[in-house]
Amino acid sequence: MPTHAALINIDTPAALIERPRMQRNIARMQARMNALGVRFRPHAKTAKCTAVTRAQVAAGAQGITVSTLKEAEQFFADGVTDILYAVGMVPHKLPQALALRRKGCDLKIITDNAAAATAIAEFGRAQGEVFDVLIEVDTDGHRSGIKPDEAALITVGRALHDGGMRLAGVMTHAGGSYDLNTPDALTALAEQERAGCVRAAERLRAEGLPCAVVSVGSTPTALSARSLEGVTEVRAGVYVFFDLVMHNVGVCSTDDIALSVLTTVIGHQADKGWAIVDAGWMAMSRDRGTQKQPRDYGYGQVCDVNGNVLDGYVLTGANQEHGILSRADGQLQSDVDIAQRFPVGMQLRILPNHACATGAQYGEYHAVEDGVVKETWARFGGW
Amino acid sequence: MPTHAALINIDTPAALIERPRMQRNIARMQARMNALGVRFRPHAKTAKCTAVTRAQVAAGAQGITVSTLKEAEQFFADGVTDILYAVGMVPHKLPQALALRRKGCDLKIITDNAAAATAIAEFGRAQGEVFDVLIEVDTDGHRSGIKPDEAALITVGRALHDGGMRLAGVMTHAGGSYDLNTPDALTALAEQERAGCVRAAERLRAEGLPCAVVSVGSTPTALSARSLEGVTEVRAGVYVFFDLVMHNVGVCSTDDIALSVLTTVIGHQADKGWAIVDAGWMAMSRDRGTQKQPRDYGYGQVCDVNGNVLDGYVLTGANQEHGILSRADGQLQSDVDIAQRFPVGMQLRILPNHACATGAQYGEYHAVEDGVVKETWARFGGW
Numbered sequence: 008m009p010t011h012a013a014l015i016n017i018d019t020p021a022a023l024i025e026r027p028r029m030q031r032n033i034a035r036m037q038a039r040m041n042a043l044g045v046r047f048r049p050h051a052k053t054a055k056c057t058a059v060t061r062a063q064v065a066a067g068a069q070g071i072t073v074s075t076l077k078e079a080e081q082f083f084a085d086g087v088t089d090i091l092y093a094v095g096m097v098p099h100k101l102p103q104a105l106a107l108r109r110k111g112c113d114l115k116i117i118t119d120n121a122a123a124a125t126a127i128a129e130f131g132r133a134q135g136e137v138f139d140v141l142i143e144v145d146t147d148g149h150r151s152g153i154k155p156d157e158a159a160l161i162t163v164g165r166a167l168h169d170g171g172m173r174l175a176g177v178m179t180h181a182g183g184s185y186d187l188n189t190p191d192a193l194t195a196l197a198e199q200e201r202a203g204c205v206r207a208a209e210r211l212r213a214e215g216l217p218c219a220v221v222s223v224g225s226t227p228t229a230l231s232a233r234s235l236e237g238v239t240e241v242r243a244g245v246y247v248f249f250d251l252v253m254h255n256v257g258v259c260s261t262d263d264i265a266l267s268v269l270t271t272v273i274g275h276q277a278d279k280g281w282a283i284v285d286a287g288w289m290a291m292s293r294d295r296g297t298q299k300q301p302r303d304y305g306y307g308q309v310c311d312v313n314g315n316v317l318d319g320y321v322l323t324g325a326n327q328e329h330g331i332l333s334r335a336d337g338q339l340q341s342d343v344d345i346a347q348r349f350p351v352g353m354q355l356r357i358l359p360n361h362a363c364a365t366g367a368q369y370g371e372y373h374a375v376e377d378g379v380v381k382e383t384w385a386r387f388g389g390w
Numbered sequence: 391m392p393t394h395a396a397l398i399n400i401d402t403p404a405a406l407i408e409r410p411r412m413q414r415n416i417a418r419m420q421a422r423m424n425a426l427g428v429r430f431r432p433h434a435k436t437a438k439c440t441a442v443t444r445a446q447v448a449a450g451a452q453g454i455t456v457s458t459l460k461e462a463e464q465f466f467a468d469g470v471t472d473i474l475y476a477v478g479m480v481p482h483k484l485p486q487a488l489a490l491r492r493k494g495c496d497l498k499i500i501t502d503n504a505a506a507a508t509a510i511a512e513f514g515r516a517q518g519e520v521f522d523v524l525i526e527v528d529t530d531g532h533r534s535g536i537k538p539d540e541a542a543l544i545t546v547g548r549a550l551h552d553g554g555m556r557l558a559g560v561m562t563h564a565g566g567s568y569d570l571n572t573p574d575a576l577t578a579l580a581e582q583e584r585a586g587c588v589r590a591a592e593r594l595r596a597e598g599l600p601c602a603v604v605s606v607g608s609t610p611t612a613l614s615a616r617s618l619e620g621v622t623e624v625r626a627g628v629y630v631f632f633d634l635v636m637h638n639v640g641v642c643s644t645d646d647i648a649l650s651v652l653t654t655v656i657g658h659q660a661d662k663g664w665a666i667v668d669a670g671w672m673a674m675s676r677d678r679g680t681q682k683q684p685r686d687y688g689y690g691q692v693c694d695v696n697g698n699v700l701d702g703y704v705l706t707g708a709n710q711e712h713g714i715l716s717r718a719d720g721q722l723q724s725d726v727d728i729a730q731r732f733p734v735g736m737q738l739r740i741l742p743n744h745a746c747a748t749g750a751q752y753g754e755y756h757a758v759e760d761g762v763v764k765e766t767w768a769r770f771g772g773w
Contacts, residue, residue: 018483095666099735120658150707271480329533331533352481352509389753390402
């Protein structure tokens with residue numbers, strides 16, 4: 008793994024992290040959470056990289072969030088003990104969760120239904136384990152969770168508490184924020200997320216059930232909330248790198264995007280205004296998250312090798328190992344000097360639509376500063 | 391890695407290969423190529439798995455195609471020597487290609503432009519290596535290559551031949567076939583692919599340049615060609631697993647699809663007719679290749695755990711580790727018994743839109759027969 012190597016010596020395609028941008032993103036979010044008076048629990052699913060999580064913890068994060076038990080195992084092995092597994096628990100994953108807790112991991116799990124809550128309680132009692140369980144609350148209708156005023160909230164709370172588990176609190180994720188793009192709409196959804204989760208906590212407490220933790224978050228709502236009254240912790244993931252989807256949502260500039268893909272021009276179709284690069288969808292992911300947003304970046308925004316945006320040029324198409332670079336305003340516009348502008352062998356960087364998806368295509372990141380690879384960081388995947 | 395395990399003991403999400411289907415797909419394609427009198431060189435990029443490639447070679451494949459030099463290295467290490475790297479060569483990858491050849495790998499490379507051809511010849515002469523090079527021909531306008539009648543074909547041929555390299559032949563890939571869906575259109579494109587590539591070969595030979603290999607192929611055209619006169623070899627990749635895109639193109643039935651994702655139901659939103667499963671886009675990939683086809687399967691077709699299609703149910707949405715299972719005809723249709731139909735903990739299989747993209751999300755495949763995991767096969771990724 009090359010370190011202190013100039014980018015010209017890096018095989019392409021490769022995933023680059025512009026380290027000063029990442030550090031700035033981490034500092035910005037942590038400062039905001041400190042100012043709002045809440046704990047911050049970053050979501051490690053974006054990077055799946057111990058070096059990134061260490062930087063978040065060093066900046067003040069308290070515990071992490073994960074999307075798979077493999078992430079929990081990997082980060083626990085790296086010394087993180089306070090871990091929230093933020094995907095609904097199912098019976099057959101309980102032995103794996105138990106094994107982590109038996110090793111000393113303070114693993115918290117979640118559920119949004121009585122069937123799973125009952126299974127958790129039965130398994131816990133059978134194994135002599137008191138699981139810490141949060142109830143998932145649905146505050147924006149986009150995915151999982153119990154609505155704050157549903158009867159099921161109390162049923163599930165009772166199944167856990169009366170079943171001998173530790174009802175640790177409530178959590179929600181307003182992922183619907185990814186579909187917005189105005190400050191007012193984001194602020195309103197952040198308040199809806201806060202209010203709904205606090206409401207759920209109050210209902211549980213009114214029934215005499217414990218509910219210490221009130222956990223909310225998504226990158227857009229975390230950066231848009233005006234008040235977090237009643238909230239004890241916030242979670243966010245993609246803010247660490249940002250991406251073009253977040254840029255369209257309106258919570259970062261392209262200069263904040265810390266993850267990019269280093270690629271090389273391999274050919275042209277000059278009559279179509281195309282340069283062909285060696286970053287196809289395997290390098291960028293198939294994520295087309297900007298397709299329905301105000302500005303469609305195709306498979307990514309083209310930058311020069313130093314990361315300066317080349318406005319108007321995007322990856323308009325992608326095969327497995329081929330990207331088609333052309334003007335964003337259509338393949339029909341001839342750009343006859345394309346082969347002179349982007350000669351064979353030229354390196355470029357591509358900003359991704361969705362950092363979580365693009366990062367997942369790589370086994371390592373090159374941490375870059377001043378155009379030089381300072382360190383190479385392993386990234387894990389799978390389940 | 392569990393073997394001879396029932397599926398109920400497999401952690402989800404997981405990639406399953408229904409081995410009898412894969413063997414049937416391999417036999418079908420090989421028999422067709424034998425009948426048409428051409429060599430068959432499967433594309434290993436779909437599976438990136440030595441067990442799969444071995445099965446193809448055992449059935450009669452002669453050499454393989456790869457999309458990255460890492461694939462070349464991995465399959466060469468497993469004993470395959472005749473390898474075509476079917477992505478345009480660029481100067482900085484030449485040392486890696488040279489290293490493979492020096493170890494005894496019969497690696498063939500390709501180019502479609504004079505800049506790269508000149509760089510290959512200069513590097514080859516400087517290193518005392520005669521590279522085998524094919525010229526990439528564009529027969530359908532979908533990506534890279536020189537059109538059969540362009541002057542550049544001869545320029546590039548001369549740069550290679552007169553530059554001391556071995557001009558091995560011409561190759562093309564009619565990837566535009568993925569956009570078709572009638573037998574007549576597929577047959578016509580297969581003929582266009584054949585005729586264009588043969589035409590390019592004839593032009594080179596008329597100039598006194600060697601051109602022994604005439605290599606064509608994509609899964610749809612390989613399965614639709616009526617004549618391959620003048621062609622010496624065919625390449626195809628996704629046929630080994632097939633997928634929903636290929637089903638929509640019309641070259642396989644859903645019963646031929648050998649790759650699926652094993653998943654578990656983790657919750658519901660009964661008022662919306664949703665079941666939530668633990669296969670999100672990380673498990674399925676972000677590929678939405680059926681979106682523009684006659685039938686849109688969302689993020690995948692839902693099957694029971696034995697692989698029987700549950701007609702009308704697809705993954706209509708996907709977050710990183712959450713899939714939303716509902717009726718394909720819209721999230722608004724309430725399916726109030728969804729929680730009884732798909733209870734928490736139930737296992738299902740999901741057929742993928744695009745096998746190459748879904749496979750790439752996994753480090754291993756479970757080879758299944760009669761509902762039992764017979765073997766677990768490693769899959770590699772990266773570059």
